[in-house]
Every structure is written in C-alpha cells, then in structure tokens.
Amino acid sequence: MKTDKYLFQITIPSVQKLVEASRKTADLWAGSFLISYILKNTLKDLAGKYSSTKFIIPHEDLIKKDIENSFTADITNIVIFTIDIQDKNQIKDVIGCIQNSFKKHLIKVLLGNNNQKNKGISEVYEKLEEKNYLTENIKNLAEFQIENSLNLIIGATKLTNYSESRKELSKYIATLKGFKFKELDKIESFELISKENNLFPDNKNYKDYMQITNEIKPALIRGAYKCSICGERFILGATEKDFTGKEFWEFLNKKYSILIEENERLCGFCLGKRFLKDTLNKTDNIPSTSDISMKFVKEIVKKNYQEEILNILDLGKDLYEDNQNITSAIKNKDISKLDGEWLMPITWENYIKQEQDENKKNILKEIKKRLEEFYKDKDFKPIYHYAVLLMDGDNMGKKISKLETEEKQKELSKYLSEFTKKVKGIVEKNHKGFLVYAGGDDVLALLPVQSALDCANEIQKEFNQDLNKKIKDKYFPNEKDLDYHFTMSAGLILAHHRLPLNYVLSEVRNAESKAKKDGKNQIHIKYIKHSYSFAETSLKWDQIETFNNLVEKAEKIPATLATQYYELVSSFDDKSYDKNLVMELATYLMKKKNLKDEIKQLLIDLTDYETTIKDFSYRIKMAKFIKSNTVKEVSHATA
Numbered sequence: 001m002k003t004d005k006y007l008f009q010i011t012i013p014s015v016q017k018l019v020e021a022s023r024k025t026a027d028l029w030a031g032s033f034l035i036s037y038i039l040k041n042t043l044k045d046l047a048g049k050y051s052s053t054k055f056i057i058p059h060e061d062l063i064k065k066d067i068e069n070s071f072t073a074d075i076t077n078i079v080i081f082t083i084d085i086q087d088k089n090q091i092k093d094v095i096g097c098i099q100n101s102f103k104k105h106l107i108k109v110l111l112g113n114n115n116q117k118n119k120g121i122s123e124v125y126e127k128l129e130e131k132n133y134l135t136e137n138i139k140n141l142a143e144f145q146i147e148n149s150l151n152l153i154i155g156a157t158k159l160t161n162y163s164e165s166r167k168e169l170s171k172y173i174a175t176l177k178g179f180k181f182k183e184l185d186k187i188e189s190f191e192l193i194s195k196e197n198n199l200f201p202d203n204k205n206y207k208d209y210m211q212i213t214n215e216i217k218p219a220l221i222r223g224a225y226k227c228s229i230c231g232e233r234f235i236l237g238a239t240e241k242d243f244t245g246k247e248f249w250e251f252l253n254k255k256y257s258i259l260i261e262e263n264e265r266l267c268g269f270c271l272g273k274r275f276l277k278d279t280l281n282k283t284d285n286i287p288s289t290s291d292i293s294m295k296f297v298k299e300i301v302k303k304n305y306q307e308e309i310l311n312i313l314d315l316g317k318d319l320y321e322d323n324q325n326i327t328s329a330i331k332n333k334d335i336s337k338l339d340g341e342w343l344m345p346i347t348w349e350n351y352i353k354q355e356q357d358e359n360k361k362n363i364l365k366e367i368k369k370r371l372e373e374f375y376k377d378k379d380f381k382p383i384y385h386y387a388v389l390l391m392d393g394d395n396m397g398k399k400i401s402k403l404e405t406e407e408k409q410k411e412l413s414k415y416l417s418e419f420t421k422k423v424k425g426i427v428e429k430n431h432k433g434f435l436v437y438a439g440g441d442d443v444l445a446l447l448p449v450q451s452a453l454d455c456a457n458e459i460q461k462e463f464n465q466d467l468n469k470k471i472k473d474k475y476f477p478n479e480k481d482l483d484y485h486f487t488m489s490a491g492l493i494l495a496h497h498r499l500p501l502n503y504v505l506s507e508v509r510n511a512e513s514k515a516k517k518d519g520k521n522q523i524h525i526k527y528i529k530h531s532y533s534f535a536e537t538s539l540k541w542d543q544i545e546t547f548n549n550l551v552e553k554a555e556k557i558p559a560t561l562a563t564q565y566y567e568l569v570s571s572f573d574d575k576s577y578d579k580n581l582v583m584e585l586a587t588y589l590m591k592k593k594n595l596k597d598e599i600k601q602l603l604i605d606l607t608d609y610e611t612t613i614k615d616f617s618y619r620i621k622m623a624k625f626i627k628s629n630t631v632k633e634v635s636h637a638t639a
C-alpha cells in the first residue's frame with residue numbers, strides 16, 4: 001500500500017515553570033525526571049505501535065535505553081520524528097495514541113496503581129483510605145489535577161523538503177503555544193469560591209477576599225487554598241468540616257516526616273511528584289542544598305574526624321526521636337549519608353530556640369558549642385552556600401536549521417546524546433555535584449561553590465570540542481561566522497542554602513539570560529547571601545583561569561578596596577560615566593591599599609569598565625566570596 005512520510009513534533013510547554021516550582025531539591029529532580037520518564041515511555045509505546053517511527057530529536061538510543069534504571073533526565077521537552085502514514089485519518093490515531101499513552105503513564109506514576117501497592121504514592125493513598133481521609137472525592141480531585149497538569153502540543157505535516165517541513169511545523173506549534181486554554185475555576189463536586197464570587201463582586205484583592213470570607217462563611221474557603229509548591233492548583237484534603245485540610249496534612253506529615261514538612265499543603269500533582277522517587281523505586285541519593293554546601297567539609301570530616309563528630313552528635317541521642325538521618329549515622333558510625341546541615345552550628349541554633357524543656361535546651365546548646373570549638377580547633381569552617389549552574393548552547397535553533405537534512409540533524413542528536421552522557425561524569429565525578437538534567441544542549445546542576453566554575457568550564461570545553469570537530473568542521477569547514485561555531489553560555493548562582501529554592505532557580509534563569517544578552521559564549525555569576533545582599537559579574541570562558549588566580553589570592557585583598565570604590569562611584573551616572581576617571585579611581589585605591597603588583601595586574605586584566613561601573617568592586621567581592629566558601633584538605637590531620 002502506498003504511504004506518505006509525515007513529520008511530527010511534540011512539545012510540552014511550560015516545563016521550565018514545572019521544574020522551577022520546587023521547594024526541595026527532590027522536587028527539582030522529580031520535575032525534570034518526570035517529563036523525561038513519561039515522554040520516553042510514551043515514545044516507546046508509539047514506536048511499538050507504529051513500526052515505521054523514526055526519531056530525529058532526541059536520538060533513538062535515548063528512547064531505547066533502559067528507562068527504569070536511569071536516574072537523570074536526559075531528553076528535553078521537544079520531540080521530532082517521522083511515521084509512514086497510509087491515509088490522513090491515521091494521523092488522528094497517532095496523535096490519540098500519544099495523548100492516551102502520556103496520560104496513562106502520568107496517572108500511573110503520580111496517582112499510583114493496584115500493581116504496586118505498599119510503595120510510593122500508591123501506599124500514600126492506601127494509608128489515607130484506611131484512615132478514612134479520602135472522603136468527598138479527594139482522589140478524583142487528585143486525578144483531575146494530574147490529568148490536566150501538563151499540556152501536550154502535537155503537530156504533523158507531510159514531509160516534502162525536510163527543512164521546509166520543519167519550519168512549517170515550528171510555526172504551527174508556536175501558534176498553538178500562544179493559544180491560552182481557559183483557566184478551570186470550578187471542579188465537579190467541589191464547592192469553590194468562584195461559584196459564590198457574586199457575594200463580593202467588587203473585591204478584587206484575593207487576600208482581603210479570603211479574610212472576609214473566612215469571617216463570614218469559613219466553609220467557603222474550603223478548596224480555596226493553593227498548593228505550597230506550584231501555587232496554582234488547590235490543595236488536597238480540604239473537606240466541608242476541615243476546610244484547610246489540617247487533619248489530612250497533619251496525618252501525612254506525621255507518617256512521612258521526611259517527605260512532607262509541617263504546614264505543607266500540596267495539590268494532587270505535586271504530592272505525586274514529591275513521592276516520585278519512592279514510587280519509581282529509586283535508591284539514589286538526592287542531596288539537599290545544605291548537603292551540597294557542606295560536601296567538601298563532610299569529606300574532610302569523614303576522612304579525619306568522623307569519630308570526634310559522632311561523639312558530639314551522640315550527646316543528643318535521646319532527643320532525636322524519629323530523625324532517622326542522625327540516628328542511623330550514629331548507629332552505623334558513618335556520616336556519609338548524614339545531611340551536611342547537622343554539621344552546621346547554625347542548624348542547632350534553631351532547635352535551641354524552639355526547645356521548651358530546659359534540660360534538652362542545654363544539651364542542644366552543648367552540641368552547638370562543641371561543633372563551634374571543633375571548627376576553631378581544626379582551623380576550617382562549615383560552608384553555608386551552594387551553587388546552581390544552568391547552561392545551554394548558543395543559537396542552537398539557528399545552527400539546527402543550517403543542518404538542512406534529516407540525516408544531519410539525526411547526527412547532531414547523536415553527538416548531543418553523547419555529550420549529555422559525559423556531563424554526568426563531569427558534574428558528579430570530577431566536581432562532586434548533582435546533575436539534575438542534561439538533555440540536548442541543556443544542563444542544570446547543583447554544585448559545591450568551590451568546584452562550580454571549573455565544572456562549568458569543563459562542560460563548555462567538552463561541548464565546544466565535540467561539536468565543532470564533529471559537526472562544524474565536517475559540514476561548514478570554511479565558515480568563519482560565529483553562527484556556525486558551537487559555544488555555550490551559563491548562569492551560575494552561589495546561594496545561601498536557606499534561600500527559597502524556587503527563587504534561586506528563577507535567579508539562575510536570569511543570570512543565564514544576562515550571559516546571553518551581553519554577548520554569549522560566557523558565564524554570568526551572582527552570589528546571594530542569606531540577607532539577600534549580592535554581587536554579580538560576567539566572565540568570558542578564557543578568563544576563568546585568571547579569575548581562579550584572583551580567588552586564590554583573594555584573602556590578601558582588603559574588603560575595603562571593594563566597598564570604598566563602590567561608595568565612590570555610586571554617585572556617578574551608571575549609564576554615561578567617564579571610563580578613564582573610573583579606572584583612575586580604581587588604580588588610585590589599589591595603590592593606596594598597597595596591593596601587591598601581581599594582584600593589581602590580575603584586577604587590571606579582569607575588570608570590565610565598559611559594561612558596568614560596579615564591575616571592579618563586584619569582581620573583588622566575588623573572588624573573596626568564593627575563597628571564603630572554599631575548604632582545603634587538612635594536611636596536619638590528627639589521628
């Protein structure tokens with residue numbers, strides 16, 4: 001029978017929003033992994049049903065790969081493939097197959113199923129059922145929320161000229177993306193406030209409205225509370241009697257204290273996401289932000305002072321109750337899996353404040369004091385900041401469109417999939433970080449502050465070398481235009497471990513945009529302290545070595561050099577300032593501070609007086625910040 005080849009594209013919009021809606025690093029992992037996992041299973045089903053399916057993006061190896069045993073998201077939210085179609089009606093079947101399969105897998109991993117009782121999210125709903133917490137259609141609400149959480153956009157066009165067909169398809173998808181679905185504001189069998197909005201037609205302020213409603217008719221607020229993670233969907237567990245879902249969430253917090261925090265209220269989608277790791281039987285560790293901050297400190301302690309630290313923690317052994325993280329570290333005499341936050345004196349401070357019992361308070365105080373003495377005695381310190389790194393290839397869309405045939409684009413997919421495999425090793429083995437995802441040319445990773453810059457640099461070098469050799473030199477050997485060169489830009493945030501994760505994630509997105517906006521092929525770094533004070537600067541990749549030299553010597557630069565310069569230039573117009581005057585000021589201050597020639601030269605080489613007037617002070621601050629968040633292997637360790 002005669003067939004026509006059709007080109008298909010699947011896109012999942014707003015994945016970025018889904019990933020950024022994270023309170024814990026486990027949410028961040030789950031948001032990224034979920035998309036990759038569901039999409040791969042869907043594509044596997046599709047290829048099983050339509051044997052003529054040929055994947056262009058991502059590379060078919062990534063779909064064939066053992067999905068159940070992977071732990072890192074390695075495909076993006078865009079899929080391009082071809083299928084041989086007999087008649088036009090078959091296109092509808094293909095689209096239906098994709099949509100059904102996607103929904104089926106989504107429900108299975110986020111709501112659970114009967115085949116995996118006693119595990120992950122299935123167990124959660126079972127326990128809730130047992131205790132009679134699933135009244136008033138709560139599970140239906142969860143199912144509704146999960147089904148409507150992700151929007152799949154699918155387009156198809158007859159394949160004529162590959163390049164033309166792709167352009168046509170992209171345009172079509174872009175139009176669909178622009179089309180906004182009407183927000184759902186009421187759900188069957190759920191009495192939502194929108195239904196009685198006419199009670200307060202003039203009141204547009206949500207907060208005021210909630211307050212007034214709460215006073216007049218509290219039951220109306222049932223179902224009006226939004227999820228702590230996404231802030232979009234309504235919470236589960238609200239009933240006619242208990243409209244804030246208090247009992248429901250207290251039960252879950254008690255039963256799953258590690259996964260559900262006190263006062264957290266989640267929607268059905270985010271609850272499923274929170275339990276995804278257990279549901280999929282993953283035993284890999286997802287480090288918390290405090291654990292990543294303390295990575296190198298923990299290694300030194302583990303190697304040299306483990307017993308000493310365990311003895312300190314043992315002082316509170318009667319206080320830890322169900323804190324399995326500490327108790328198992330003490331029991332196994334091994335701190336490898338102990339969250340780094342327990343090695344921070346500041347963590348104990350919070351428990352001291354909360355504790356009512358005087359005796360217990362004194363024990364906690366003693367632990368904190370001993371920890372402080374420990375660091376003082378050993379001459380190193382706890383590290384409170386960690387890094388989030390976001391990178392992607394520059395002008396990838398343009399580059400892909402220059403590879404005009406299906407074969408060439410497939411080849412690019414293949415090299416990109418090889419690149420993503422290498423990224424895992426670079427982040428986790430070479431630089432002791434945690435890779436959240438590496439798909440296509442996109443990378444998101446959590447790292448200790450002291451290894452983050454080198455990690456970013458190594459990733460971009462790998463990308464450059466690989467793709468320029470394999471694609472650029474092969475297909476465009478004589479092109480001098482930078483449009484043909486494969487380069488990367490990155491955003492890097494060095495943040496206090498207690499800052500809200502979703503805020504840090506939106507900041508890293510901004511930092512990456514700045515790196516792109518100010519010329520690409522570079523990294524934009526910003527540190528944000530607990531007080532939200534910050535400094536930011538951009539570095540070209542070939543400046544990293546020089547900057548590392550500056551970091552190495554940063555302790556010899558007086559902090560007042562940065563602050564005095566900052567004060568002096570703060571009255572200047574930061575758009576039209578006299579660059580020479582500013583440079584003279586910096587030179588004068590360096591001389592006044594008796595800065596060593598070597599350091600002076602580094603600052604002269606690095607500072608960019610063109611882009612921003614503050615650059616001189618920001619670079620000093622950044623170097624000092626990174627240095628102060630670096631620990632060195634202790635050479636004179638006591639036995």
Ligand SMILES: [Zn+2]
Nearest residue numbers: 227230267270
């Ligand atoms: Zn939610």
